Amino acid sequence: MIPAISPPIDHTWLPCADLATQRRRAQLYADLREFFAERAVLEVETPLLSRAATTDPALASLMTQCHLPGQSNNELANYWLHTSPEFPMKRLLAAGSGAIYQVCKVFRDHERGARHHPEFTLLEWYRPDWTLAHLMDEMVELLRTLWQRPDLPTKRYSYRALFQQFLGIDPWHLKIETLPHHAIAHGIGGAETLELTPDGWLDLLFTHCIEPHLGQMGCLTFVCDYPPSQAALARLNKDGDITTARRFELYQYGMELANGFEELTDANEQQQRFQNDLQTRAEQNQLIVPMDTALLQALADGLPNTAGVALGIDRLLMLITGKTTIDEVLAFPIERA
Amino acid sequence: MAIYKTNEFKSGLKIMLDGDPYNIVENEFVKPGKGQAFNRVRVKNLKTGRVVERTFKSGDTVEAADVMDTELQYLYNDGEHWHFMHPETFEQITADAPAVGDATKWIKEQDMCSVTLWNGIPLNVEPPNFVVLKITETDPGVRGDTSGGGGKPATLESGAVVNVPLFVQLGETIKVDTRTGTYVSRVKDE
Numbered sequence: 001m002i003p004a005i006s007p008p009i010d011h012t013w014l015p016c017a018d019l020a021t022q023r024r025r026a027q028l029y030a031d032l033r034e035f036f037a038e039r040a041v042l043e044v045e046t047p048l049l050s051r052a053a054t055t056d057p058a059l060a061s062l063m064t065q066c067h068l069p070g071q072s073n074n075e076l077a078n079y080w081l082h083t084s085p086e087f088p089m090k091r092l093l094a095a096g097s098g099a100i101y102q103v104c105k106v107f108r109d110h111e112r113g114a115r116h117h118p119e120f121t122l123l124e125w126y127r128p129d130w131t132l133a134h135l136m137d138e139m140v141e142l143l144r145t146l147w148q149r150p151d152l153p154t155k156r157y158s159y160r161a162l163f164q165q166f167l168g169i170d171p172w173h174l175k176i177e178t179l180p181h182h183a184i185a186h187g188i189g190g191a192e193t194l195e196l197t198p199d200g201w202l203d204l205l206f207t208h209c210i211e212p213h214l215g216q217m218g219c220l221t222f223v224c225d226y227p228p229s230q231a232a233l234a235r236l237n238k239d240g241d242i243t244t245a246r247r248f249e250l251y252q253y254g255m256e257l258a259n260g261f262e263e264l265t266d267a268n269e270q271q272q273r274f275q276n277d278l279q280t281r282a283e284q285n286q287l288i289v290p291m292d293t294a295l296l297q298a299l300a301d302g303l304p305n306t307a308g309v310a311l312g313i314d315r316l317l318m319l320i321t322g323k324t325t326i327d328e329v330l331a332f333p334i335e336r337a
Numbered sequence: 338m339a340i341y342k343t344n345e346f347k348s349g350l351k352i353m354l355d356g357d358p359y360n361i362v363e364n365e366f367v368k369p370g371k372g373q374a375f376n377r378v379r380v381k382n383l384k385t386g387r388v389v390e391r392t393f394k395s396g397d398t399v400e401a402a403d404v405m406d407t408e409l410q411y412l413y414n415d416g417e418h419w420h421f422m423h424p425e426t427f428e429q430i431t432a433d434a435p436a437v438g439d440a441t442k443w444i445k446e447q448d449m450c451s452v453t454l455w456n457g458i459p460l461n462v463e464p465p466n467f468v469v470l471k472i473t474e475t476d477p478g479v480r481g482d483t484s485g486g487g488g489k490p491a492t493l494e495s496g497a498v499v500n501v502p503l504f505v506q507l508g509e510t511i512k513v514d515t516r517t518g519t520y521v522s523r524v525k526d527e
Contacts, residue, residue, distance in 0.1 A: 058374070110374070111366070112344075114366070188392055189390040196373065196394060199372065200394070203373040204375065204392065208367075
């Protein structure tokens with residue numbers, strides 16, 4: 001006998017983030033705008049819609065259609081929602097903008113979880129003629145300001161040193177075929193059934209065995225100097241006996257918060273990386289997307305040496321307000337959108 | 338054969354792993370900003386009850402487990418197996434001790450139970466939330482105590498032992514919440 005129950009009351013029109021969290025977000029925006037205004041970094045705005053998409057095989061762009069007067073409904077009407085404002089911001093830099101920043105929504109298909117949401121807010125900024133070390137210093141200053149905690153500790157590690165410390169392996173000198181054994185030996189359930197690329201195995205080991213330990217006690221923990229195969233849009237650098245990608249990621253409380261690059265400025269190498277990405281996409285049966293030729297032209301005309309970084313604002317807000325899911329800092333997550 | 342993609346993963350989904358049926362307890366999406374996406378899940382083996390962690394590459398697929406919960410009537414125990422019947426089709430199903438588990442101490446003939454079937458084989462038997470059972474053994478209570486303060490153990494006809502108020506007597510029938518194993522009330526004989 002099923003007991004009678006009253007019909008459920010639908011609360012899904014209500015926001016997920018409480019009012020205190022919404023106020024803290026507003027405070028964050030006010031504080032970061034003041035921070036950059038004091039440093040004469042210009043706030044800019046670039047389009048969310050682009051005729052090109054990111055070729056990065058690890059990112060999936062959302063597509064929509066936009067019909068301009070006189071345009072028929074063909075693929076010329078296809079526009080991609082950006083996964084980061086990087087390409088148009090680099091065009092502004094190449095056009096002589098000087099230091100710039102932007103706070104905007106970005107979109108990534110297929111990403112949903114306690115720390116992932118298909119649309120989220122990035123703070124991205126670029127510092128012409130700066131080194132990565134300098135940019136990391138500024139990141140620490142910014143986060144101490146936004147956290148309102150001038151005492152937040154900070155540390156820097158190389159990607160290589162972390163693999164040696166936590167896993168006893170050197171990603172620059174190992175046999176690719178031993179990677180699955182390391183994953184199994186470190187107790188990653190189901191590792192024996194996975195089929196991954198070499199970088200996929202490194203990502204598996206990093207996310208399962210290293211990442212959760214980074215940035216405990218709120219320490220702003222930078223991971224620097226990635227394998228060249230994970231360069232994305234960073235420059236390569238000969239570093240003693242190895243080549244590294246001039247990149248960093250920032251972690252706090254086991255969560256990835258930011259990704260920084262000493263930006264690639266070579267148009268030919270950029271084009272080659274786009275083509276390699278598209279090749280990988282073809283091999284993995286992923287959508288083939290148009291590469292950003294306007295960026296290539298801008299690089300050909302000359303992008304100054306620049307350090308740039310993107311910081312996930314929603315995740316930062318999660319940490320500052322002590323929330324464990326991204327839904328708790330969003331007014332209306334996608335399921336309520 | 339039904340297949341689930343990792344983007345369909347959520348708690349409660351029943352999947353096949355290494356030939357056994359599993360229930361997804363928790364699904365965590367893990368992805369570096371510039372790297373491979375994974376689904377890190379905690380899964381419970383529906384045969385053994387063991388919970389393990391398992392990582393999938395996002396986009397991978399896994400076979401669905403043909404697991405369903407059915408309301409069946411308990412008929413009798415033959416000393417080794419417990420026999421159940423579907424109330425409409427009259428189909429009979431036999432469950433072994435590991436599947437019946439703790440339910441055995443609550444159920445009596447003709448009770449309706451929720452039976453989890455995997456390819457038609459019972460994996461788990463849940464007793465009704467409330468059962469009405471006769472007390473077969475308990476110490477005499479204190480006369481006049483109807484306050485319910487304190488208590489004493491009472492053995493029920495199904496074998497379970499529950500704590501009952503002192504005024505409840507041998508031979509009386511009581512209602513019990515099987516989820517907590519606690520006494521609810523006395524039931525007057527019709």
